Amino acid sequence: MNLGQARAAMSHYAFCGLPAEHLGELAAELATRWQARCESGRHERRGGSRRREAGAGPKYEMVFVGRLLVTLVHLRTGLTHAALGVIYGVGSSTIGRAIGEVRPLLAERGFAVPERPGLRxxxxxxxxxxxxxxxxxxxxxxxxxxxxxxxxxxxxxxxxxxxxxxxxxxxxxxxxxxxxxxxxxxxxxxxxxxxxxxxxxxxxxxxxxxxxxxxxxxxxxxxxxxxx
Structure with a gap:
């Protein structure tokens, strides 16, 4: 299995714990909140509004779906930051930042009541x-x-x-x-x-x-x- 196949496997239920449909719903639900939180953090660090055009500056090494997946896989399997970094071709510090950003969003969302799908x-x-x-x-x-x-x-x-x-x-x-x-x-x-x-x-x-x-x-x- 090459690294591309390994990354694709991370979205499998056995690794992330979510069916593909629910994973897509979760990504859509959290992506906007993650982006807003990131922008709020930038606004606080620079002490004001954006000084450059949208899209300028350094690019993210991992898109949001990748950040969500490494967080879910880490929480479910206990794979270390270093191991996940090898799979995604990034440093363990990048994995740590990704988990640190996404985990609070999951915690705020709360846990679904078991066997109550209609109330999810x-x-x-x-x-x-x-x-x-x-x-x-x-x-x-x-x-x-x-x-x-x-x-x-x-x-x-x-x-x-x-x-x-x-x-x-x-x-x-x-x-x-x-x-x-x-x-x-x-x-x-x-x-x-x-x-x-x-x-x-x-x-x-x-x-x-x-x-x-x-x-x-x-x-x-x-x-x-x-x-x-």
Missing amino acids: LRLRLRTLEDVFAYAEAEQVTLRIDGMETQVRRPQAGRPGRRVFVSGKRKQYTIKTTTISDGQGRTLFSGAVRPGRMHDQTAVRTEGIAEQFRRYPDVKAEVDAMPVS
């Missing part, structure tokens, strides 16, 4: 409270875990550099608290935190303990141990 565009799980209310109403046992992803070594001399060193993996990582249902379908993905932070600390910081007090009937498994 009207009812989404956007907050922890949404997830716990859903779990209580549907008697769903939640699975809570800290997902670690390897990242590039922070620049030498950067304050707080050591907090990204994972005590478990002995690598520079970031950690995200993820909540899924009994079938492994993601319901919530929390804030990105340094890899050195312990899973239990991340859970407390995320506000999950407070949700258990508000929804005492909700049961969950953390590190294969049931809690409620």
